[in-house]
Amino acid sequence: MSGFGKGVLGFLLARPLIALAIAAVVVGVLWLHSRHQKTPVTHREQSVGLTEAQQMQLGDEQYAKTLRKDRAQIVSSGPGYAEVQRVAKRIEAVAARDKPHFVWKVTLLRTNEANAYCLPGGKIVVYTGILPLTKNDAGLATVLGHEVAHATAEHVAERIERQHLTEVAAAIIAGGVAFTPSQYAHVIALLGVGGAAASLPFSRSQESEADHIGLVYMARAGYDPHQAVAFWKRMLKASQGKEPPEFASDHPSDKHRVEHIVAWLPEAERAYTANRSN
Ligand SMILES: [Zn+2]
Numbered sequence: 001m002s003g004f005g006k007g008v009l010g011f012l013l014a015r016p017l018i019a020l021a022i023a024a025v026v027v028g029v030l031w032l033h034s035r036h037q038k039t040p041v042t043h044r045e046q047s048v049g050l051t052e053a054q055q056m057q058l059g060d061e062q063y064a065k066t067l068r069k070d071r072a073q074i075v076s077s078g079p080g081y082a083e084v085q086r087v088a089k090r091i092e093a094v095a096a097r098d099k100p101h102f103v104w105k106v107t108l109l110r111t112n113e114a115n116a117y118c119l120p121g122g123k124i125v126v127y128t129g130i131l132p133l134t135k136n137d138a139g140l141a142t143v144l145g146h147e148v149a150h151a152t153a154e155h156v157a158e159r160i161e162r163q164h165l166t167e168v169a170a171a172i173i174a175g176g177v178a179f180t181p182s183q184y185a186h187v188i189a190l191l192g193v194g195g196a197a198a199s200l201p202f203s204r205s206q207e208s209e210a211d212h213i214g215l216v217y218m219a220r221a222g223y224d225p226h227q228a229v230a231f232w233k234r235m236l237k238a239s240q241g242k243e244p245p246e247f248a249s250d251h252p253s254d255k256h257r258v259e260h261i262v263a264w265l266p267e268a269e270r271a272y273t274a275n276r277s278n
Contacts, residue, residue, distance in 0.1 A: 034047045052121070054173050055120035055157050056103065057121070058187075060121060060123060063119055074110075080108060084126050087144055088104075104123075104124070105122065105124065108128060109127050118148050119156075122148075126140075142218055146251075149212075159190050169187050192250075215228050220271045225265055229265070236253040
């Protein structure tokens with residue numbers, strides 16, 4: 001240590017109150033920058049830098065961009081449209097209890113890609129290509145419950161925080177220029193927008209948490225949670241085919257995924273029964 005360093009250390013050791021005050025300021029600054037909260041359903045402690053309003057803005061901007069780009073593919077009538085609206089409405093009502101400020105909206109896009117996603121703040125996109133896989137309302141509720149759980153558990157904001165990109169994301173939201181093109185691309189990739197080749201998948205533990213929360217959400221919305229097991233088994237089978245669905249590449253459905261979901265079933269069944277007796 002340099003003589004100067006030794007001097008500073010000696011000064012602080014001799015004056016513990018000043019050292020304590022400095023530590024308190026440092027911790028206080030970090031505390032200000034991130035909110036400490038618990039995830040819905042799983043009650044995991046997490047730390048998130050972006051506010052709900054900032055997350056909504058980030059998601060809404062991306063949503064508007066997608067709808068502009070794929071305007072010709074928007075489906076606004078027919079049985080697929082009706083099913084997506086019907087199921088999303090019930091899942092959104094459940095998710096809104098955990099995130100009352102989010103503004104929920106779903107759009108169905110005509111594309112063969114088997115995928116769906118929910119942006120931070122509650123904007124959902126479903127591709128028609130996933131409907132043959134979800135097969136019925138409960139199957140679609142499994143997918144929407146899972147995707148919406150990524151939003152209510154603030155998984156994107158959490159990833160942004162972990163990668164020390166909160167300031168960059170805040171600058172993007174504010175329309176500022178305090179970021180490089182690669183930082184911008186990185187934040188957009190973290191949104192996990194399905195279909196974008198550059199999108200970064202959620203972590204394994206976030207995927208598993210979205211399965212858990214999603215299962216309870218679908219049950220609270222009045223869908224039999226056993227149908228989720230059937231859906232993930234269908235996914236497992238489909239992912240072993242020649243051309244696995246895109247949803248399967250972000251959501252590798254192995255034996256363990258199905259086992260975990262089976263283990264959460266009793267909790268989901270209680271939610272399902274409580275919902276039916278209401
Ligand atoms: Zn997921």
